[in-house]
Amino acid sequence: MRTLVVGIGGMTNGGKSTMSSSLHLRIPNSCIIAQDAFFKDDSVIAVDSNGFKQYDVLDALHMDRMMSKIESWRKDPGSFLASQSLRTQCSVGEEVFVLIVEGFLIFNYGPLNELMDMRYFLEIPYDVCKDRRGSRVYTPPDLPGYFDGYVWPRYLKNRQEMEDMVSDIVFLDGLKSKEDLLDYVYGDVTMEIQSLMGKD
Numbered sequence: 001m002r003t004l005v006v007g008i009g010g011m012t013n014g015g016k017s018t019m020s021s022s023l024h025l026r027i028p029n030s031c032i033i034a035q036d037a038f039f040k041d042d043s044v045i046a047v048d049s050n051g052f053k054q055y056d057v058l059d060a061l062h063m064d065r066m067m068s069k070i071e072s073w074r075k076d077p078g079s080f081l082a083s084q085s086l087r088t089q090c091s092v093g094e095e096v097f098v099l100i101v102e103g104f105l106i107f108n109y110g111p112l113n114e115l116m117d118m119r120y121f122l123e124i125p126y127d128v129c130k131d132r133r134g135s136r137v138y139t140p141p142d143l144p145g146y147f148d149g150y151v152w153p154r155y156l157k158n159r160q161e162m163e164d165m166v167s168d169i170v171f172l173d174g175l176k177s178k179e180d181l182l183d184y185v186y187g188d189v190t191m192e193i194q195s196l197m198g199k200d
C-alpha cells in the first residue's frame with residue numbers, strides 16, 4: 001500500500017484551509033486532518049500578564065489526539081477514508097492514499113514533522129496577515145492588541161524554531177492567487193503520486 005503525507009503549514013490566515021480543501025477536492029483518495037480541530041478547551045489555555053491567551057503554542061493543542069488520528073489513517077487509510085464525511089472522494093483503482101495535514105504549527109512538532117513526505121508553508125506579509133486576521137472571528141475573539149502583542153511576536157518565534165528544526169520546506173507566496181498556488185502544489189503532488197505508482 002502506498003501513502004503520501006503532505007503538510008500544508010503556514011502563518012495564521014496564510015491560506016492553509018483554502019489550499020487544503022481545494023487540494024482534497026482534486027486528489028482522489030485524499031483526506032485532511034487539520035490542527036485547528038485539536039485546540040484544548042479555552043478554560044485550560046494559559047494567560048500572560050497582558051491578559052492574552054497563549055493559543056499560538058503547541059501546549060495549546062492536543063497533539064497526542066492529533067497523532068492518534070493520523071495513526072489511525074496510517075494503519076488503514078481505506079477504512080479511515082470510508083469513515084469520513086460525504087465530501088470524501090474515493091476512486092477505485094487509484095492506489096496512493098494521500099493525507100493532507102494542515103496547520104500553523106505542524107512542522108514545529110517533531111513526531112508529526114517526521115511523518116511528512118512533502119512540506120509547504122504559506123507566508124504573507126505582516127500587514128496582509130493583520131488585515132486578514134482582523135476580519136476573522138475566533139472563539140474566543142481576539143482581544144484588542146492581540147495581534148501585535150501576541151500573535152505576531154509568537155509567530156516570529158515559532159517560525160525561527162521551525163527553520164532551526166526543518167530544512168526541506170517549500171515556502172509559498174500567499175499573495176499569489178488561490179488558483180496559481182493550488183496549481184503549483186497540485187502539480188508537485190501529482191508528480192509524486194505518479195512516481196509512487198510507478199514503483200512496482
Ligand SMILES: Nc1ncnc2c1ncn2[C@@H]1O[C@H](COP(=O)(O)OP(=O)(O)OP(=O)(O)O)[C@@H](O)[C@H]1O
Nearest residue numbers: 011012013014015016017018019132174176177178
Ligand atoms: N491566495 C489567496 N489570495 C487572497 N486571499 C486568500 C488566498 N488564500 C486564502 N485567502 C483568504 O484569506 C483568508 C484566510 O484563508 P484561510 O482560512 O484559508 O487561511 P488559514 O491559513 O487556514 O487561516 P487559519 O489557520 O488562521 O484559520 C480567507 O478569507 C481566504 O479567503
Ligand SMILES: NC(=O)c1ccc[n+]([C@@H]2O[C@H](CO)[C@@H](O)[C@H]2O)c1
Nearest residue numbers: 012036039055056104138139140151
Ligand atoms: N479554538 C480555536 O480554534 C482558536 C481560538 C483562539 C484563537 N485561535 C487562533 O487560531 C490560529 C491558528 O489557526 C492561532 O493563531 C490562534 O490564535 C484559535
